[in-house]
Amino acid sequence: MKLYFFMLLLLPSVIFTQNSDWSYRNPSPQIDFYAIKFFDQNTGYVIGAGGTFLKNVSGSNNWVSIPTQTTSDLYAMYFFDVNTGYLAGAGGLILHTSNGGINWTSIASNNGYAFRSIIFINQTTGFAAGDHGELFKTTSGITGWQPYIITTTNLRYVYFYDSLTGYVCGDSGRVLKTTNCGVNWSMQTIGTADLLSVSFVNSLTGYMTVKPSGVLKTTDGGSSWNSVNLFIQGNDNYLKFINSNTGYIVGKNGPISRTTNGGLNWNTWCSYQLFSGNTYYDISHVDSITAYVCGANGWIFRCNDVLPNTNTKFLGGSKANLKHISFTDPLNGGMISAESSLLFTTSNGGNKWNIQFCGNNSWFEGSSSLTKLWIFSPASWYREIFSPGIGGFSSYSIQQSTDQGLTWAGSRYFFSIGFGVGDVFETGGVTYVTYNLQVQKNTGTGWTTLYTGESTGKIYFADTNAGFVSTYTSGLKSVLYTSNGGSNWVNYSTGSTKRVESVFLRSSGLGFVGCDSALLLKTTNFGLNFSQIPVPNNLLVQNIRFANENTGWFIGTERNLPNTGRLFVSNNGGTSFQQMMSLMNFDVKGYSFIDAQNGFICGDSGKVLRTTNGGLTFVSITGGNIPEKYSLSQNYPNPFNPVTNIQFEIPLSRGVSAEGGRGVFVKLVVYDLLGREITTLVNETMLPGSYTVEWDASNHPSGVYFYTLVTNDYTLTRKMVLLK
Numbered sequence: 001m002k003l004y005f006f007m008l009l010l011l012p013s014v015i016f017t018q019n020s021d022w023s024y025r026n027p028s029p030q031i032d033f034y035a036i037k038f039f040d041q042n043t044g045y046v047i048g049a050g051g052t053f054l055k056n057v058s059g060s061n062n063w064v065s066i067p068t069q070t071t072s073d074l075y076a077m078y079f080f081d082v083n084t085g086y087l088a089g090a091g092g093l094i095l096h097t098s099n100g101g102i103n104w105t106s107i108a109s110n111n112g113y114a115f116r117s118i119i120f121i122n123q124t125t126g127f128a129a130g131d132h133g134e135l136f137k138t139t140s141g142i143t144g145w146q147p148y149i150i151t152t153t154n155l156r157y158v159y160f161y162d163s164l165t166g167y168v169c170g171d172s173g174r175v176l177k178t179t180n181c182g183v184n185w186s187m188q189t190i191g192t193a194d195l196l197s198v199s200f201v202n203s204l205t206g207y208m209t210v211k212p213s214g215v216l217k218t219t220d221g222g223s224s225w226n227s228v229n230l231f232i233q234g235n236d237n238y239l240k241f242i243n244s245n246t247g248y249i250v251g252k253n254g255p256i257s258r259t260t261n262g263g264l265n266w267n268t269w270c271s272y273q274l275f276s277g278n279t280y281y282d283i284s285h286v287d288s289i290t291a292y293v294c295g296a297n298g299w300i301f302r303c304n305d306v307l308p309n310t311n312t313k314f315l316g317g318s319k320a321n322l323k324h325i326s327f328t329d330p331l332n333g334g335m336i337s338a339e340s341s342l343l344f345t346t347s348n349g350g351n352k353w354n355i356q357f358c359g360n361n362s363w364f365e366g367s368s369s370l371t372k373l374w375i376f377s378p379a380s381w382y383r384e385i386f387s388p389g390i391g392g393f394s395s396y397s398i399q400q401s402t403d404q405g406l407t408w409a410g411s412r413y414f415f416s417i418g419f420g421v422g423d424v425f426e427t428g429g430v431t432y433v434t435y436n437l438q439v440q441k442n443t444g445t446g447w448t449t450l451y452t453g454e455s456t457g458k459i460y461f462a463d464t465n466a467g468f469v470s471t472y473t474s475g476l477k478s479v480l481y482t483s484n485g486g487s488n489w490v491n492y493s494t495g496s497t498k499r500v501e502s503v504f505l506r507s508s509g510l511g512f513v514g515c516d517s518a519l520l521l522k523t524t525n526f527g528l529n530f531s532q533i534p535v536p537n538n539l540l541v542q543n544i545r546f547a548n549e550n551t552g553w554f555i556g557t558e559r560n561l562p563n564t565g566r567l568f569v570s571n572n573g574g575t576s577f578q579q580m581m582s583l584m585n586f587d588v589k590g591y592s593f594i595d596a597q598n599g600f601i602c603g604d605s606g607k608v609l610r611t612t613n614g615g616l617t618f619v620s621i622t623g624g625n626i627p628e629k630y631s632l633s634q635n636y637p638n639p640f641n642p643v644t645n646i647q648f649e650i651p652l653s654r655g656v657s658a659e660g661g662r663g664v665f666v667k668l669v670v671y672d673l674l675g676r677e678i679t680t681l682v683n684e685t686m687l688p689g690s691y692t693v694e695w696d697a698s699n700h701p702s703g704v705y706f707y708t709l710v711t712n713d714y715t716l717t718r719k720m721v722l723l724k
Helices: none
Strands: 014-018 033-038 044-048 052-056 063-065 074-079 085-089 093-097 105-108 115-120 126-130 135-138 155-160 166-170 174-178 186-189 195-200 206-210 214-218 226-228 235-241 247-252 256-259 267-269 280-285 290-295 300-304 312-314 322-327 334-338 342-346 354-357 360-362 366-377 380-387 395-401 414-417 421-427 430-435 438-442 447-452 456-461 467-471 478-482 490-493 500-505 511-515 520-523 531-533 539-546 552-558 565-570 588-593 599-603 608-611 616-622 643-650 664-672 677-686 689-696 703-710 715-722
Touching: 033 290, 044 074, 044 085, 044 290, 074 126, 085 115, 085 126, 093 115, 126 155, 126 166, 166 195, 174 195, 195 235, 206 235, 206 247, 235 280, 247 280, 247 290, 312 354, 322 366, 322 599, 334 366, 342 366, 366 421, 380 421, 395 421, 414 430, 430 456, 438 456, 456 500, 467 500, 467 511, 511 539, 511 552, 539 588, 552 588, 565 588, 643 664, 677 689
Parallel strands: 033 074, 033 280, 074 115, 115 155, 155 195, 322 588, 421 456, 500 539
Antiparallel strands: 014 616, 033 044, 044 052, 052 063, 074 085, 085 093, 093 105, 115 126, 126 135, 155 166, 166 174, 174 186, 195 206, 206 214, 214 226, 235 247, 247 256, 256 267, 280 290, 290 300, 300 312, 322 334, 334 342, 342 354, 360 366, 366 380, 380 395, 395 414, 421 430, 430 438, 438 447, 456 467, 467 478, 478 490, 500 511, 511 520, 520 531, 539 552, 552 565, 588 599, 599 608, 616 689, 643 689, 664 677, 664 703, 703 715
16 A cells, blocks of 8 residues: 655655554355264264364355364364264274363374374274274274284275175285174285275175275175276275265266266266365265265355255365455445355455355356446345356356345346456446447346447446446447446547556546556546556556555556565545555455445455454654654554554665655564464555554564564564563
């Protein structure tokens, strides 16, 4: 953000700079989940990294975190009922509960290698298998776990077909078998690949999955195994049969595969798009048509046989890359679009997110997908869905929701074949759409054409009458302006061939046109005249918006890979913009400010941040004299909780008088004890003077921190202590 510093000869003032006052509102949970167990449609458990144990009693995304008294990763679980069960994980850890996780009894093995799988034959007899050949057995339930030393190869999965016959598979083709409930084990080696899971249909016929993508089958009780092609997709697959007919396979980069005839045929179950690029570790069925799945990056969801390509209920979070975010007020009516056609909606300021899958998968028509979204009020949301269509005739549909994303059956539906919609805008009950060579309008009684001519793109209306529409001529790019709701249009040239990325207009006449290659144009008279605003080189100036006459933002996205996006902000009506330094390390893909104070941003890996003060703190000018030298004072108070003040002084440059003193580029950076940069408080050219910066460390843990003042001629570091 542009910092407004004034000479100390002026009256004392307060000026804005960046702040770390952004709090996470990610679609959570976002950790890796390794095992899931649902007892019915509503009640289930999921475990994962860091000792996480979550309980669900409503079949929704309302999860309760239950402490396990460990931070070790939990990989496997076995529950007899909703109260009694075991967990197994890193460090040879086994946990037991008899009251649904309220209390846990810890059982540690001798060697301390991770357990990857656990199973019980009855209430007292169980087995656990894991890394470095860990294979333990108990015949007394909680106590009495004894090791079997058979191999040092990592073991992946333990399975029992009945009370006597069991199998363990692991790395380097190792397979162990017992016919006397683990009293003795025989070992065979099948190839050299790692074996991931094993399950049997009957006493003779069984399957094993092979890393990365193979399947082995036996028809003689495991005496011999042969490679088979089940025509399943994905790799690192795990399989599980729930009875002699029905079985599932889940893994990485592929859909759920299901058989209903004992493994003779396998078919895709649930939407393929949902699984592309994601990793899933476990599946839990509750009846003949419903199953729950968990995986990496917070994925938890339910699939069933009722419209299996669309009836998917998300119960967890996601680390999917987020593309666009939009809010109508600080608490309600927010949504985010993400990769894989995911749509996140919230009604409580991002504390909880509901996830929808907006696409569809058809072997005949291909996969439809979510491409764009817009939100204008709690009663009017829009999204664009792309469908490949039949015979290459692709189509695009604009769907409206009037109930905050619960359904998409609003009356202002727009359909096109072959051309996507450029942009949608709604104000005062009037909806505008740019489409191919047209601008169309809907007041609630259908669509009418307002303009036909050049290719149209971005659109923004200050009210129902005054608006901008960008056009895409082959030469100089233009902006169309209307003052009467599209009845007449005036064409204003940008004077450049650079593609228009964003337009904005206020009813006062203040407007902006953001373009490719760092071109930003400003008008104060509805486009009659434009002036160029300086912008850092090589940026796409995208999504420019103003909350009032003074405060506005745009996303500056690098034109070259990796196409990093930064948020730029102005507090002087767009005369100048400064990168918001509180987000200097955040790759911004989308933002939405309800007003100058309340805003949200989103980015890759499921990151969502919220601010309630515009992402700003205050830098104040102190004292009445121009300093003679640089200085950096000790922060006060120190120790502090959670706010402290840092004072520093900038002198006149050599050979420059006070009247014409020029600025000095200044950075003030906070580091943690390990030398990692925590936040940048100042990153700006500053005039000579004495300044005070406030740092709010509410979002940081107790500890020792360092702050460093850096200019071309001066560097100094001091220590401060945060005590909470």
